[in-house]
Amino acid sequence: MSKPQSVERKPSPERLAFAATQAQPRPELRDSEMQTEEPAKDAFGSIDPGADSAWTELQPECDLPGCSFLLYAIGAIVWNAIVWGGIIVEQIRLLNKPANLIAPNQPRPDRNSYEFFCMSFGVLFWCFFALVGLWLTFLAIGYGLRWIMLRKTGLPKVEVSVHRFVPGTSFRLKVGKIARGRLRRLRIRLMCREYVLLKGIESDSEWTEEIIAGEFSRGRALPVETSGSIPQLAMPSFSVEDPEVGSASLSWFLVVSGRILGVIPYWVKYPIVVHPVATR
Amino acid sequence: MKPMIELKLSADHYRAGEGVNGCFRFPEGVPADVTEVELSLVRFVNRSISRGKEGAIHWHVPAFQAWTADEKTLSHMLDPQPFSLIAPVDSRSYAGMLFKIEWCVRIRLRFGPTRKDVVKDVMFNIIPSLT
Numbered sequence: 001m002s003k004p005q006s007v008e009r010k011p012s013p014e015r016l017a018f019a020a021t022q023a024q025p026r027p028e029l030r031d032s033e034m035q036t037e038e039p040a041k042d043a044f045g046s047i048d049p050g051a052d053s054a055w056t057e058l059q060p061e062c063d064l065p066g067c068s069f070l071l072y073a074i075g076a077i078v079w080n081a082i083v084w085g086g087i088i089v090e091q092i093r094l095l096n097k098p099a100n101l102i103a104p105n106q107p108r109p110d111r112n113s114y115e116f117f118c119m120s121f122g123v124l125f126w127c128f129f130a131l132v133g134l135w136l137t138f139l140a141i142g143y144g145l146r147w148i149m150l151r152k153t154g155l156p157k158v159e160v161s162v163h164r165f166v167p168g169t170s171f172r173l174k175v176g177k178i179a180r181g182r183l184r185r186l187r188i189r190l191m192c193r194e195y196v197l198l199k200g201i202e203s204d205s206e207w208t209e210e211i212i213a214g215e216f217s218r219g220r221a222l223p224v225e226t227s228g229s230i231p232q233l234a235m236p237s238f239s240v241e242d243p244e245v246g247s248a249s250l251s252w253f254l255v256v257s258g259r260i261l262g263v264i265p266y267w268v269k270y271p272i273v274v275h276p277v278a279t280r
Numbered sequence: 281m282k283p284m285i286e287l288k289l290s291a292d293h294y295r296a297g298e299g300v301n302g303c304f305r306f307p308e309g310v311p312a313d314v315t316e317v318e319l320s321l322v323r324f325v326n327r328s329i330s331r332g333k334e335g336a337i338h339w340h341v342p343a344f345q346a347w348t349a350d351e352k353t354l355s356h357m358l359d360p361q362p363f364s365l366i367a368p369v370d371s372r373s374y375a376g377m378l379f380k381i382e383w384c385v386r387i388r389l390r391f392g393p394t395r396k397d398v399v400k401d402v403m404f405n406i407i408p409s410l411t
Contacts, residue, residue: 248378
């Protein structure tokens with residue numbers, strides 16, 4: 001006997017997805033990182049900006065090494081306090097002598113004994129957490145140094161001769177001087193970054209991969225004027241997000257990097273948006 | 281028994297903004313209790329298998345077409361039924377280090393009083409339009 005007509009007519013997932021697509025206006029990737037298209041003023045020092053060409057200034061990525069420094073510093077302090085506190089408490093508990101954290105007079109256990117195994121396991125266990133603490137400390141120091149360095153040296157002004165990037169675009173690029181110090185081993189590269197975030201039940205997993213798509217200048221001194229292009233078959237900037245599953249994105253940026261005083265690594269990223277060819 | 285579906289595309293590569301052409305048919309005839317035949321252009325964003333496990337991140341349907349019993353369009357279906365779905369102008373396939381963008385034409389046949397589904401996908405690539 002066939003079921004009555006009251007069976008629920010659930011729309012197919014494709015129909016629902018298409019309806020959602022139609023309902024929402026397509027988000028347009030905007031060149032929000034770029035400033036207005038006014039011609040560059042004479043603020044570029046020795047480089048002639050050109051009489052009739054309009055230059056667009058790129059804004060550096062909001063990297064905020066100061067925030068990273070504070071986060072890692074707090075993390076390192078808390079982590080190390082917990083780990084070393086745990087080690088001390090463990091020693092006190094084992095020795096039951098708060099005054100002597102190291103047991104100089106205790107006989108060494110036999111290598112094959114269960115006690116030796118437990119002791120070794122305990123040492124390895126705490127070593128792992130102590131190493132994580134050390135790693136956090138190094139990161140905090142690294143970000144702190146970068147923060148101080150960027151505040152001292154300032155960021156170079158980067159301008160491009162186009163207002164809209166699409167695959168195949170050729171452009172001229174001007175990179176100004178930094179406020180203090182001299183940047184050696186200069187490299188100006190075009191990079192794309194893939195990012196994937198998968199949301200899990202207990203924790204999220206994320207991956208980042210950066211790929212060099214072109215190098216426009218190497219070894220010269222700032223200020224630099226050079227030319228470059230977006231590869232013809234490059235994937236345009238792309239971003240999707242599913243609130244329940246995760247997100248994937250591909251972003252482009254120019255990287256100015258080098259070494260201050262020939263030693264300290266220096267790099268600044270300038271995001272750009274690469275649009276699909278057909279939407280130009 | 282599930283009805284059989286044949287779905288063919290005119291090519292395995294298309295340019296963005298072009299029509300994705302093909303045809304479909306039911307070799308054993310359209311089942312009598314079919315309520316809907318749905319054809320859609322689907323874009324999948326999947327995690328690349330090269331780095332860890334593969335997993336779907338997002339899917340999107342930019343083009344959709346349906347023949348339904350309610351709208352009496354099922355009876356107008358040809359054998360084979362040609363179709364042309366327009367791929368968005370900014371669409372393209374991509375195989376990156378961490379994720380890939382894949383495209384397929386999907387046909388979904390809904391039949392029976394409980395609306396059982398049979399789905400068939402045919403994958404294809406979208407290559408970028410050049411200047």
